[in-house]
Amino acid sequence: MTRVLHLITGLGLGGAEHQLVLLARHLPVQCEVATLAGPTTLAGELRGLGVPVHDLGMVHNRDLTVLPRLVSLMRRGRYDAVHTHLYRACLYGRVAARIAGVRRIIATEHSLGDRHIEGRDTTWPVRMLYRASEQLGSATVAVSPTVERRLRDWGVPARRVVTIPNGLDPVAFAFDPRARERVRHGLGLASGDFVVGTVGRLVPTKRVDVLIDAVARVPGAKLLVVGDGPDALRLHAMASAPGARVLFVGARQDVGAYLSAMDVFASPSEQETFGLSVLEALANGLPTIYTTCPALQDLAGRPPGPEGDEPPVRRVPGTAEAYAAALRELGDLPVTARSCAAAARAYAIDGLVARLVALYQVDRPGRMTTSEEAHR
Known part of the structure; x- marks a missing residue:
């Protein structure tokens, strides 16, 4: 061998x-x-x-x-x-x-x-x-x-x-309703809370500060940040401002469980080499908004999955205003069953x-x- x-x-x-x-x-x-x-x-x-x-x-x-x-x-x-x-x-x-x-x-x-x-x-x-x-x-x-x-x-x-x-292994990131309940309970989140999430290393290029600003503009929304890094102290300081509703949980191995606890995934980074976290969110069936994701852009022109099988995916400008507007729209959509997106299966x-x-x-x-x- x-x-x-x-x-x-x-x-x-x-x-x-x-x-x-x-x-x-x-x-x-x-x-x-x-x-x-x-x-x-x-x-x-x-x-x-x-x-x-x-x-x-x-x-x-x-x-x-x-x-x-x-x-x-x-x-x-x-x-x-x-x-x-x-x-x-x-x-x-x-x-x-x-x-x-x-x-x-x-x-x-x-x-x-x-x-x-x-x-x-x-x-x-x-x-x-x-x-x-x-x-x-x-x-x-x-x-x-x-x-x-x-x-x-x-x-x-x-x-x-x-x-x-x-x-990626789509099975490892599949939506798990029991994990959703467990993680939300552990974080003090109610079942009806609108939770926006992101996953990644906390560095300036990931632009988590844009999400903190955007979520503060959406009444009732809360931000769940999975990851750690050198930008953590600055982001924690931002999250202590009035109106910010942010939960930091650090780097986690059980990312799939935390994705299951989210309602929308957001990735405002403007510099990505692949965009793996976006694909992981799509494997979880999460509605997703992003600014740059070469993995998705490389699939342009491919046929989508079966009708009704695909979570909403939107590319938006990397500003707090654009993300807040997209979050308001997604927050108004009816909750549907979550299944792995075709884009995630392609990888x-x-x-x-x-x-x-x-x-x-x-x-x-x-x-x-x-x-x-x-x-x-």
């Missing part, structure tokens, strides 16, 4: 980290995981799947002592492929894998925005480091055509980029893993970047 080492910067509760766990669960290969910054929340879940997790003990971004440890691990493991995730892991992982003589070196680019990558500004040195290390790999996986375009803008040759979207993980396995095994990836190829 093909042996693959996944290398990631850390294992906190983030989108890329959850994608790694999902891959470990579904890839038909022998997986191991190494983390630069130490095993955290998701390490236990991986070990529960029987996946070994290696802690490389990196203490800061420029801790070069991690490189020989990483090379040693790769040589001992005799892996057929190394697959890196997130900026720092891609830099160190490609170098170490080349030194260790690993045959296939794959990197997935999860978080490349127009001006930021994983919260850091895309300065000239950041781009040059990325471009130099990219040349050491076999292929770079873009999670959407949007990311593919940005990689080309950075100078990565088109022949080295393969677009394979993020996947089911089972249909995507074969393309990654092919990358681990071939000498050169083919050019597979169109919407049809991404979901075939």
